[in-house]
Amino acid sequence: MTVTTTVGSLDDAKRLARGLVEAKLAACVQLDAIAASVYRWEGKVCEDAETRLTIKTLPARADALRAFLDEHHPYDVPQFVALPCRASDAYGEWVKGEVA
Template structure:
């Protein structure tokens, strides 16, 4: 019997300040095969405190569908490519249908122990 954890995918959400930034980040993630899909949602307004000031900014949310084994590599990519000094990096484990999980597994190249993606 398949363990529930064997059917989990990871959804990571982040926000950026523009559609162009969202597209750049999404393309970088997909180029490295660290996700099967990156959804981009415009039309958000974030209210937050930053460096002691109340802020209100338009943002674009990215939802990244990947495998749990890619979490660390995506964190590294965010350090390199994300435009924010402190990017949102929220991870949610989600149980996927067998068919959706098979598609994600086929599209993602989880990094090997050394940090590089497994060869295709």
């Protein structure tokens, strides 16, 4: 499973990524440099640069990962989009070993 979230700075992205891996909630977190986001917040259309985190985990860890983001994410309403994925057997076993 992959989960995506975004933050406003590379420092926040690195902090979250390290925390997720250290807590064994993610086997790997990839940081995508800058994404331009256009969204509505509190009735206003906003444009901001964000860093996207792609988090590799297991479905069994999704609730704990969400709770971690709720506690440590700098946004009031953090993005949490979880998608099932198909991985190679070897990669899937590696993820299991890292987050089990």
